Amino acid sequence: MTEKKLSRIGELFLLDKIRQDFPTKSGKVLVGIGDDAAVIRPEAGNLLLTTDMMVAEVHFDLRFTTPYQLGFKLVSVNVSDIYAMGGTPSYILLNMALPEDTNMKFVEMFFLGIKEAMSFYKIKLIGGDISSAHKSMSLSATLVGYASKPVRRSGAKAGDRIYVTGNLGDSACGLELMRKIKKPVPIQNKTKNKAQGAQSNDHMRYVPFKGLSWTTVEPLLRRHLMPIARNPKGFAHKATSMIDISDGLLLDLTRLCNESNVGARVYIENIPLSNELKKTASHIGISPVSLALSGGEDYELLFTAQTGKKVKGIYIGEITKSERVLVDKAGREKPFTAEGYQHFRISK
Amino acid sequence: MTEKKLSRIGELFLLDKIRQDFPTKSGKVLVGIGDDAAVIRPEAGNLLLTTDMMVAEVHFDLRFTTPYQLGFKLVSVNVSDIYAMGGTPSYILLNMALPEDTNMKFVEMFFLGIKEAMSFYKIKLIGGDISSAHKSMSLSATLVGYASKPVRRSGAKAGDRIYVTGNLGDSACGLELMRKIKKPVPIQNKTKNKAQGAQSNDHMRYVPFKGLSWTTVEPLLRRHLMPIARNPKGFAHKATSMIDISDGLLLDLTRLCNESNVGARVYIENIPLSNELKKTASHIGISPVSLALSGGEDYELLFTAQTGKKVKGIYIGEITKSERVLVDKAGREKPFTAEGYQHFRISK
Numbered sequence: 001m002t003e004k005k006l007s008r009i010g011e012l013f014l015l016d017k018i019r020q021d022f023p024t025k026s027g028k029v030l031v032g033i034g035d036d037a038a039v040i041r042p043e044a045g046n047l048l049l050t051t052d053m054m055v056a057e058v059h060f061d062l063r064f065t066t067p068y069q070l071g072f073k074l075v076s077v078n079v080s081d082i083y084a085m086g087g088t089p090s091y092i093l094l095n096m097a098l099p100e101d102t103n104m105k106f107v108e109m110f111f112l113g114i115k116e117a118m119s120f121y122k123i124k125l126i127g128g129d130i131s132s133a134h135k136s137m138s139l140s141a142t143l144v145g146y147a148s149k150p151v152r153r154s155g156a157k158a159g160d161r162i163y164v165t166g167n168l169g170d171s172a173c174g175l176e177l178m179r180k181i182k183k184p185v186p187i188q189n190k191t192k193n194k195a196q197g198a199q200s201n202d203h204m205r206y207v208p209f210k211g212l213s214w215t216t217v218e219p220l221l222r223r224h225l226m227p228i229a230r231n232p233k234g235f236a237h238k239a240t241s242m243i244d245i246s247d248g249l250l251l252d253l254t255r256l257c258n259e260s261n262v263g264a265r266v267y268i269e270n271i272p273l274s275n276e277l278k279k280t281a282s283h284i285g286i287s288p289v290s291l292a293l294s295g296g297e298d299y300e301l302l303f304t305a306q307t308g309k310k311v312k313g314i315y316i317g318e319i320t321k322s323e324r325v326l327v328d329k330a331g332r333e334k335p336f337t338a339e340g341y342q343h344f345r346i347s348k
Numbered sequence: 349m350t351e352k353k354l355s356r357i358g359e360l361f362l363l364d365k366i367r368q369d370f371p372t373k374s375g376k377v378l379v380g381i382g383d384d385a386a387v388i389r390p391e392a393g394n395l396l397l398t399t400d401m402m403v404a405e406v407h408f409d410l411r412f413t414t415p416y417q418l419g420f421k422l423v424s425v426n427v428s429d430i431y432a433m434g435g436t437p438s439y440i441l442l443n444m445a446l447p448e449d450t451n452m453k454f455v456e457m458f459f460l461g462i463k464e465a466m467s468f469y470k471i472k473l474i475g476g477d478i479s480s481a482h483k484s485m486s487l488s489a490t491l492v493g494y495a496s497k498p499v500r501r502s503g504a505k506a507g508d509r510i511y512v513t514g515n516l517g518d519s520a521c522g523l524e525l526m527r528k529i530k531k532p533v534p535i536q537n538k539t540k541n542k543a544q545g546a547q548s549n550d551h552m553r554y555v556p557f558k559g560l561s562w563t564t565v566e567p568l569l570r571r572h573l574m575p576i577a578r579n580p581k582g583f584a585h586k587a588t589s590m591i592d593i594s595d596g597l598l599l600d601l602t603r604l605c606n607e608s609n610v611g612a613r614v615y616i617e618n619i620p621l622s623n624e625l626k627k628t629a630s631h632i633g634i635s636p637v638s639l640a641l642s643g644g645e646d647y648e649l650l651f652t653a654q655t656g657k658k659v660k661g662i663y664i665g666e667i668t669k670s671e672r673v674l675v676d677k678a679g680r681e682k683p684f685t686a687e688g689y690q691h692f693r694i695s696k
Contacts, residue, residue, distance in 0.1 A: 030394060031500060034607065036432035036592060037398035037491070039498045042390040046378060049475060050385035051490055055445045057482035084384035095443070095488045097403045127397060129488065134405035138486035140443045140477065142399055143385070150387045152379060244384060259382065 014130055021111060022125040029126055038126035040091065048145040050081040056137040064178045067106045068188065069225040071113025078143040079121045080229035080299045084244035086236030087147035089121055094128035097138040116189055149237065156241035156260035158321045160304040163313030165230045167274040168249055169288055172295020174224025176284050177217055180208035187222050209283040216276045227299040235311045242303040248294040252302055254338035263324045266317035362478055369459060370473040377474055386474035388439065396493040398429040404484040412526045415454045416536065417573040419461025426491040427469045428577035428647045432592035434584030435495035437469055442476035445486040464537055497585065504589035504608035506669045508652040511661030513578045515622040516597055517636055520643020522572025524632050525565055528556035535570050557631040564624050575647040583659045590651040596642040600650055602686035611672045614665035
């Protein structure tokens, strides 16, 4: 069964399997998978809608990721966009264009990743589309959520403080590690991984540099392969603006500044870096700060709040009227643009 | 400008252009394109959500279609799923994975097609995602709509009559013509096409068989290249079940029967065939009935209603308890399955 190729099994069979695996009709879902459209009784509040693609050889490399991780990540990156609006995710629709030689085992593991992420974020699958693909795999998801008071990118005001929810650069460092490792690393969700941690000798084959340990590289790989979106519940109501960091701090901060028509002063020393990043970056020969500034896919939240408001976040700078500068330890200022990121991408 | 390649112009520029072209903030759209998610104030009634992909070399062939037609069709096939629930489409989100050598002219014409379809169906673009693609183009859309009383596939009862909204097989015949023509045909929306009709001598180079005229093949090509989704307003409240015919009458009727747990008796003679189809199919050497039964992408609606209800539709048969048969002119019955379609696909 699991050795069968997708083309043999066919779309109809696969759809039936998905319907069995993901029963959706319940509560506010009047019609789930299996009709021309899903039918939802909308909740109170504003409806949030977002969609994000993951394209093979652009967003992921099938030699580096397991299908389980791919499914989990596809959900996380879309949930992250709902969280970035201060919202609660509720429903997901999935699109998958799969090459005809994709085997059923791949599809099963992909859906296992989807399922674990759905359970983690408490969302339901209500629809989607499956197609063969002539060449490379292409995935997308649409997330539906709610927010009583959506937090926009455009609400930052000069004088607001800038915060991030966690360490930056880990995911980009994880990607650099994957480029050395060049094979899938069997990282699963946290609970399962504890068991794996016990056999850490096995995992040394995924440590590409002498002098590094599995416990150092594992969190970086995890951040890249199976990112967890940050839930802003608890501080979203205090945020004046918010965005998720998917393309790197400088690019996403530039987006926020552009929408708010403001500038920003960021204190490099305040940018939170994990010990694992600091240890590993030197082995790779990249500055950890440059990974934190320009590396993508951290899926931390970047938000602003009025000075004096107590928020759960790491203070990294202030919103200015228009100047956009990085400030180093010695107090020297350097202008920044989103370009930093684009150069980084080209050099990849 | 229009000669520039997408990779040079970049995602950010393209997004800015789209935001200018598709201003969305108005009325119930609190946040449109340009934030982490769109924000909508939901209307009364049930929310409908559907998503459909169009993948290069699976759903379309870039040698055969213009980017304008592709954009228009992407909207139509998704609107069709909302109509098939008896709903009104409201919002669209778009995903595009475009090969890096896609030029800006292509993107502009693609968006022109999207825009004309959006205006035709009175829907608004509220979000999406743009990515480069390593190899082939992959498109998808998510449609959001409303229905006070959604019409499901599962409501058909034995004794109900089966109806379709229009001629079947035209689109499949149009596809067969395209396989002979092997180049894009400049069909645009109806109003523009009238002007084109005047220069029909020009169009004879798109007529692949002697003895056929442009006025015969044009409607078939149009149905394939630029399908129009059928709005069920006016009869949806009388329908007991409904589905759109995207994969052929037999396959979609089988889906409806499976969901309703019933059978169907279809009178072949009642299946509406256009004169253009009858004329053209004989030149191609395919039976027009087989195109009507198994050809996909007609985007007509297939629905059932209680006997005695007056509905705007073409009566093609009745729902039975379980037997699924085609009845010919002489009254002979032949069982049908969805297989008919799959064989047809394999032979393509």
